Each structure stands twice: as C-alpha cells, then as structure tokens.
Amino acid sequence: MNVEKKRVLKIFYLIATSSEELSSCELAKRIGVTERTIKSDIKQVRDFALDNGAVIKSRRGSGYWIEVFDSDKIQAIVEQLVIHFAYDSSLSDLSSEKRSNDILRKIIAQDGYVKLDDIAYELYLSRSSIKNEIKEARKVLESFNLGFETKPGFGSRIKGSEFDKRLCMLMLFEIYYHKAVLMFNHTQLMNYFECEDDVRNDIRHSFLKVLRESSCHIMDDYTQRIARYLILLRNRYKAKYYISFNPEKKVLLKSFKQYKIACDIIDELKKYGGYDVDENEILALEVFLLIWADIDSTSDLAGDYGEVYFEALTQLEKISERIRQEYSIEFFNCEWDKKIFLTGLIPIILKIKLNCEKNDMKSSVLFNDSVRLSPLSIKLSYSAIELLNEQYNTKNSFASHLIIAYRIYIIISKVKYDYSPIRMIICSMHGIEVARSIKNSIINKYSEKYFAKLDLYELYEMRALKYDDYDAVALNYPYFSYKYDWTFVLIELIPTDNQLQELYNKVILQGYQLKQFLEFFNFNKNFVFRDFNFESMESFINLISFKHGKESKFIHNIEYELNECVIKSIYNKTCILFINHQYVDHNIFEIYQLNEIKNINGEEISHIIVLSVDFNHSIKAFKFIEQLSHQLVIDRETIYLLTESEKLDNIIDIVRKGLNSEMISLV
Known part of the structure; x- marks a missing residue:
C-alpha cells in the first residue's frame, strides 16, 4: 500500500471512530502532516466513504464527522481499519500484548532473519519501543516452546519445532487478524492460511462429516480452529515444512482411538489435493483431537484413554487431598463427581505429555466471563493446577485453570441445600x-x-x-x-407468570435452610470498611496478610497466593480474595469500599472482598459461600445492600436471590 493511500485510510479511520467532530488541525496533528495535506486528501476520503456506506460531512470552523447510510458495509470496513491501525501508537492505545503479537506475525513465517528496524518501520514503532515489545513477544514464544535466535548483522528469527510453530501461527492468526484480509496486502503468515473460499468450506464440511460419524466430540469453537489448521497443514507441508515426533510420542499417540479418526479425516481430504502427507502429520492432527476433546462423562474413560486415565485418577486423588487440607471439605463425594472432573483433567494431562500445556490458545467458549462469575471455582482451580504444576514441573496455561474451574462449578451446582416444605x-x-x-x-x-x-x-x-x-x-x-x-x-x-414467580421468590425459596450457615461461619459483625485507600494492590495484600496471618510463616504464604491470583479475581469492579483457612485462626468476611476507583493492571475496582472459611467438611457450606461470592460479583446492588445496612443477616437474602434460577430438587 502506498503512503498516500495509507494516509487517506488513516484520515477516514480517525473520523469514523471519533465520537466528536475532528478539525483539519487535529487530524494533521494526529497523522503528522500539514493541514494543507489533510484538505487536499479529503476528497479521496469522501470518495472512499461513499463507496463503503457513509458520507463525510464538514462544518466550517468545526470539523469533519461521518454519517452512515449502510451500517453493515461500513462496519466491515471500520473493523478492518481498527485492526490494521491498532498498533499505530499515534492513532490508538494498543496493549503491549497486541503489539508483541504483531511483531511475531512479521517474523514467524519468515525463512531467514528479519531486522528489528524493518519491523519497527512497518509497525510505526521506534527502535527503543520495539526492543521493549520483543520482551513480551519472547514470553509468547516461550509459551509455545519457541524462542528467538539472533545473529549480529542479520537480525532475528524464530527457532523451535515445526509443530510448535504451527500452533503459534494458529494463535496469531486467530486473534482477530484473520478478519483483516480484504483491504491490505497479506503477510507471509496470512499466505499459509490462503485457500479458495469454496475449497475452504468443502474441507471444513468434510472434516466435520468424519467427526460426526466418529465417537470423538470437539466443542464448536475448536472445530473452527482445527478447520483452519487443516489449511495451514496443507500449505506448510507443500512448502516443505515437516513435523516430526519422537518414537515415544508416536507410540503414545497411536494408542488412542483418535489416531484412527485423524487417519479418516486425512483420507477424506485427499480428494482436495495437498493431503498426501506422512504419518507425522496425521499424528499432529490427532494431538488436536486429544487436547481439545470434549469428553463425555458417560463414556468409557478407562477404555478410551488407558494409562492416561489411571494417571489422571492418581492426580485426582492428590488434588482431592489438597482440597481437603486447604478447604476442609470432601469435594469428590461420588463416582459422578470424579468422572466429571476427569473429563477436564485427562486433556490437561495429555497436553502436558504432548508439551502443549503452556500455551493459551484462547477460545471464546473458555474465555468468556461466565466461569469468572464463580470466584470460588476459580480459586479451587488454582489449587488443582498448582498441584499439577508441582507434579509435572511445568506451568499450565490459564486455559487449563478455566477447564478445571468449569468442572468444579458443575460439581458444586449439583449440591442441594436442606429444604423444609x-x-x-x-x-x-x-x-x-x-x-x-x-x-x-x-x-x-x-x-x-x-x-x-x-x-x-x-x-x-x-x-x-x-x-x-x-x-x-x-x-x-x-x-x-x-x-x-x-x-x-x-x-x-x-395466575399470571409474574404472580407464580413471586410465589417462588417470596415463599418457596424460604424453605431453604440457610440461616444455619451464618451461625456456622460466625463472621465478625464489623465487616464493612468505608472510604478505604491504598497505594497499590501489593500494599493492600501486604496489609491483609499481616492483619490475618496467624503466624509469621503464613503471612508470606498469604501474600504469595493472593498476588498470584489477584488479576483473575476481578470482575465487575469487584475483587474477591480468598485466603486459605490454614493461614488464619478465624473465619473472615470483609468488604473494603474504596474511596476512589483503582486501576489494577487495566481492571477497575471499587470494592475488595476478603473471605476465608473453614468449611468443616460441609460441602453445603461451601456451596453457600460460592453462591454468595457469585452474587456479589454479578449484582453490585448486593454489595451496596451490605455496605449500607452493615447487617450480616442480609447475606441470607443475597444467596436466596441467587437461587431464583435454580429449581429445587427434593429427590
């Protein structure tokens, strides 16, 4: 794209994404040209807008703005422009993560070395800025078992296995970048995902046909990912980039039924050309069928996963013991609980064995906010994943935390309170x-x-x-x-629906025996701290640790664990911090109402809730706290109810409110 066209698109981008009129002076300042240049370009900007569903209007002495007459058309164009100009620091405030991903997109598909100066020029970054972003890019690569190889005078290139490179390419392609292909020249990375639309659809449909006919289940989000990978596989193999597995992994992979399914998929795709591949490529496809499996708890786990199943059983017992020690509850109370948990644990262990556990291949299914609405499920997932990290000497990605958190929530959700008709x-x-x-x-x-x-x-x-x-x-x-x-x-x-719902809310829900839990927890009645202030989250955690740690050795443990999970504990301007009850000598429920909104790593918070509970082997008490914390993060009115009334009894009403959607089982 020539400089003039890029400038015209920049002007259009700024006007289209602005909430107010922009003057020629402001546009010139943002783009780094003269007002005269802006005024000479504006006709082309108007023509471009008109071709894409909008009109650029102007008012003397005020500026330019956009009026849309074809919202679908303009939305598609603006979306591409947002993606394309996102890393231009003069036009947007892009996160370091996105800039580092853009750097990797420029390098990962290159055969030779790439100079940082060239990348800086393409991404509108200074040399000093790109050096800082390289540090973030290095972290991303490490999560895919990759790294930078630098040669003085030549530049940098990415080193690592072909399989890991493809995984990283898939991630870099998926993070919204695949939408930005209509307007701009392709990078080398984009070329590896090139395919005619009709063939792309045929490949996807053929893959899904084989999958439907098999006993293997994959979540829809991951089927889209595998369909993209099949295009990447064909193009990389054609370019003579080959995957290789060691003999030990080959034996492991061939022991699963997914190997036959991967063979069937490749055989089905051969009619489209480019899929006459070797065994290693089939095994690589099988890896995805294993690590992204949606395992049915009613299936024969032992028969399907053999030694990995028994290994997962051993780890489940260790996780159960850790939860028993840290929370004083028997979490897996029946075989159903164990099978539900194993459906998430088996793919995680397979990821570890296949060296895929570190990368966060983000999924809209996994990374939506729903499970974050269950803070206690997230907290328990940290205990489980921390144990796995210790056992296997690795570091699992946050995706693994979420997989475990979903299973924990499913198990909690089936727990029923005592009910008095x-x-x-x-x-x-x-x-x-x-x-x-x-x-x-x-x-x-x-x-x-x-x-x-x-x-x-x-x-x-x-x-x-x-x-x-x-x-x-x-x-x-x-x-x-x-x-x-x-x-x-x-x-x-x-009766109207509203009347019957009121009967349920006001009368039937009163049958839940919940008051016993407040007596059981015996929280301090002075639990609200208004107009609270602190310098940093670290200083707040330090304060809480010293305030509640029952011994000096436990103060450090509280600090370490809270700092590890604090960023994942924020939702809807509320941060909920759970302290392991082993570190304190009393149950804790405290609300800190901040005197101003704080920004913690890009997340705003106005309230911090500190919880620590000895559940004394009561899974029902555990569910009570899970539902309380859930309501506090989804409904801010519940926090205001507690801070304004300062009455612990209102906790009962908050939990009952959360039961509106849960039908009571008396079986």
Missing part, C-alpha cells in the same frame, strides 16, 4: 372452589413436594389459626384486606 394457606374472596383452583394451578406449576400443607380457608377463618402452624398465605383479596403477619402473595383465579 412450606405450610401455606390459600384463600379466595370468590370462595373455596376458586381457592381450590388456585391450589391446583400452584401444584401444576411447582409440584406438591414443595409444600407440607396447602390448606383452604375463608379469610375470617384464618383468625382461629395458630401463627406457628403456617409459613405463608396465597390470596386474591385486595392487599388492604390482609391483616395477618404471615408472608403473603397475591394470586388470581388464573
């Missing part, structure tokens, strides 16, 4: 038969198992009833007619 009165101003009809509507919706009594009375008859014999009343009288102390809900002859 509700004793309820039903009363209708239209008589007993209408009251009986309302009763039938309630039973049809929620089942009789929720209720110990569903008794029918006239309103005047209720005066003779003992208060302790009932919990609630459902009636269709006007509210002002009701003079009793029982909880009541209004339900008409033909």
Whole structure:
C-alpha cells in the first residue's frame, strides 16, 4: 500500500471512530502532516466513504464527522481499519500484548532473519519501543516452546519445532487478524492460511462429516480452529515444512482411538489435493483431537484413554487431598463427581505429555466471563493446577485453570441445600372452589413436594389459626384486606407468570435452610470498611496478610497466593480474595469500599472482598459461600445492600436471590 493511500485510510479511520467532530488541525496533528495535506486528501476520503456506506460531512470552523447510510458495509470496513491501525501508537492505545503479537506475525513465517528496524518501520514503532515489545513477544514464544535466535548483522528469527510453530501461527492468526484480509496486502503468515473460499468450506464440511460419524466430540469453537489448521497443514507441508515426533510420542499417540479418526479425516481430504502427507502429520492432527476433546462423562474413560486415565485418577486423588487440607471439605463425594472432573483433567494431562500445556490458545467458549462469575471455582482451580504444576514441573496455561474451574462449578451446582416444605394457606374472596383452583394451578406449576400443607380457608377463618402452624398465605383479596403477619402473595383465579414467580421468590425459596450457615461461619459483625485507600494492590495484600496471618510463616504464604491470583479475581469492579483457612485462626468476611476507583493492571475496582472459611467438611457450606461470592460479583446492588445496612443477616437474602434460577430438587 502506498503512503498516500495509507494516509487517506488513516484520515477516514480517525473520523469514523471519533465520537466528536475532528478539525483539519487535529487530524494533521494526529497523522503528522500539514493541514494543507489533510484538505487536499479529503476528497479521496469522501470518495472512499461513499463507496463503503457513509458520507463525510464538514462544518466550517468545526470539523469533519461521518454519517452512515449502510451500517453493515461500513462496519466491515471500520473493523478492518481498527485492526490494521491498532498498533499505530499515534492513532490508538494498543496493549503491549497486541503489539508483541504483531511483531511475531512479521517474523514467524519468515525463512531467514528479519531486522528489528524493518519491523519497527512497518509497525510505526521506534527502535527503543520495539526492543521493549520483543520482551513480551519472547514470553509468547516461550509459551509455545519457541524462542528467538539472533545473529549480529542479520537480525532475528524464530527457532523451535515445526509443530510448535504451527500452533503459534494458529494463535496469531486467530486473534482477530484473520478478519483483516480484504483491504491490505497479506503477510507471509496470512499466505499459509490462503485457500479458495469454496475449497475452504468443502474441507471444513468434510472434516466435520468424519467427526460426526466418529465417537470423538470437539466443542464448536475448536472445530473452527482445527478447520483452519487443516489449511495451514496443507500449505506448510507443500512448502516443505515437516513435523516430526519422537518414537515415544508416536507410540503414545497411536494408542488412542483418535489416531484412527485423524487417519479418516486425512483420507477424506485427499480428494482436495495437498493431503498426501506422512504419518507425522496425521499424528499432529490427532494431538488436536486429544487436547481439545470434549469428553463425555458417560463414556468409557478407562477404555478410551488407558494409562492416561489411571494417571489422571492418581492426580485426582492428590488434588482431592489438597482440597481437603486447604478447604476442609470432601469435594469428590461420588463416582459422578470424579468422572466429571476427569473429563477436564485427562486433556490437561495429555497436553502436558504432548508439551502443549503452556500455551493459551484462547477460545471464546473458555474465555468468556461466565466461569469468572464463580470466584470460588476459580480459586479451587488454582489449587488443582498448582498441584499439577508441582507434579509435572511445568506451568499450565490459564486455559487449563478455566477447564478445571468449569468442572468444579458443575460439581458444586449439583449440591442441594436442606429444604423444609412450606405450610401455606390459600384463600379466595370468590370462595373455596376458586381457592381450590388456585391450589391446583400452584401444584401444576411447582409440584406438591414443595409444600407440607396447602390448606383452604375463608379469610375470617384464618383468625382461629395458630401463627406457628403456617409459613405463608396465597390470596386474591385486595392487599388492604390482609391483616395477618404471615408472608403473603397475591394470586388470581388464573395466575399470571409474574404472580407464580413471586410465589417462588417470596415463599418457596424460604424453605431453604440457610440461616444455619451464618451461625456456622460466625463472621465478625464489623465487616464493612468505608472510604478505604491504598497505594497499590501489593500494599493492600501486604496489609491483609499481616492483619490475618496467624503466624509469621503464613503471612508470606498469604501474600504469595493472593498476588498470584489477584488479576483473575476481578470482575465487575469487584475483587474477591480468598485466603486459605490454614493461614488464619478465624473465619473472615470483609468488604473494603474504596474511596476512589483503582486501576489494577487495566481492571477497575471499587470494592475488595476478603473471605476465608473453614468449611468443616460441609460441602453445603461451601456451596453457600460460592453462591454468595457469585452474587456479589454479578449484582453490585448486593454489595451496596451490605455496605449500607452493615447487617450480616442480609447475606441470607443475597444467596436466596441467587437461587431464583435454580429449581429445587427434593429427590
């Protein structure tokens, strides 16, 4: 792309992404040219905008702005421009991670050495800046078992195995870059993902056909990734870049049923040309089928995974013991719990054995925010992954943490609280038969198992009833007619969905026996700290460690563990820090309301919640804290309820609120 065209696109990009009008002076300053140059380019900018669904408007003395008439068309163009100009420091505030990825895109597919000066010129970076970004790029490479090889006077190139290079290429391609191919010249990396659209679709459909006919399951997000890899495989093999596995790994890989499936996929693809590949390429494809497997807990894990299954069982017992020590709970209480956990543990152990455990191949399925809404699941995943890191002397990626966290949440979600069926009165101003009809509507919706009594009375008859014999009343009288102390809900002859939902929220949920947990935890009633301030997160963690550590040796342990997980403990401006109960001598629940919003590694926080609980072997108490922490991060109103009232009893209402979506099982 010539300089003039790039400048026209820059001008358009700035106008299209600005929330206010931009003057010629401001545009000139941002791009580094004169106002005269901007004004001479503006006709081309207008033509470009018109061709792509928008009009560039201007007002004398004010500036330029954009008006869109084809939103779909302009959105596609703007998206590409955002990607392309993202690393131009004069135009955006790009993270170091994205800049380092752009550097790697320029180098990884090159045969020879590449000089840093050339990369700096292409990416609008100074030489000093690119040296800093190289440090970040080196970390990315290390996560793929790769590294830089530098030769004075020649530059740098990437060294490592072909398999690891392809994994890294796939990651670099997937991070939004594959969308930016319509407007700009391809890099060498992009060339390896080149394929005619109809052939690309045929390859993907053929791969999925074989997958559907097999007993192997892959999450949809990963099938997209494997489909892209199949294009990369063909183009790299054609360019004579070959994968090689050692004999030990070959024996391991051939022991799994996925080897036959990988063979079938390659055989199916041979009709498209370029897939007459050697055994190593088939084994490489099998690796992806193994490490990205979506394992069904009802399948024959021992038969499908052999020695790896038994190795995973051994690690599960060690993880169970660590959780028992750190949290005082028996987490795996039945074979179902163990099988659920093994469906995540087996792929992680396979990643370790196949040297793929360090790379964060981000998936929109794994890296969405849902599991971060369960802070205690994330906390337990750290304990499990830390043990695996110790056992195998490695460092698993955050993707592995999330895989374990999902399994932990599934196991927690099946735990049921004790439930005391509700004793309820039903009363209708239209008589007993209408009251009986309302009763039938309630039973049809929620089942009789929720209720110990569903008794029918006239309103005047209720005066003779003992208060302790009932919990609630459902009636269709006007509210002002009701003079009793029982909880009541209004339900008409033909109940509305809202009325039945109110019955569930106000009455049925009261059957959960939750008060016992507050007595069990015995939290300090002075748990709110207002207008709190600190210099850095490290200083706050230091304070908490000294405040609660029961011995000097445990203070360091608290500091280390909290610093390790703090960044992954922030969501919705709330940071929840769990302290291992072994390090303290009492249960802790504290809310620190900050006097100003703090920025911690790009994450804003306004509240910090500190928790430490000895669960005393109660998995139900564990679930209670999981649901409390879950509600505190998804609904900020719950935090304000606690900080304003300073009443621990409101914790019960917060947990109940979170149970609205969880139907009660009385089986």
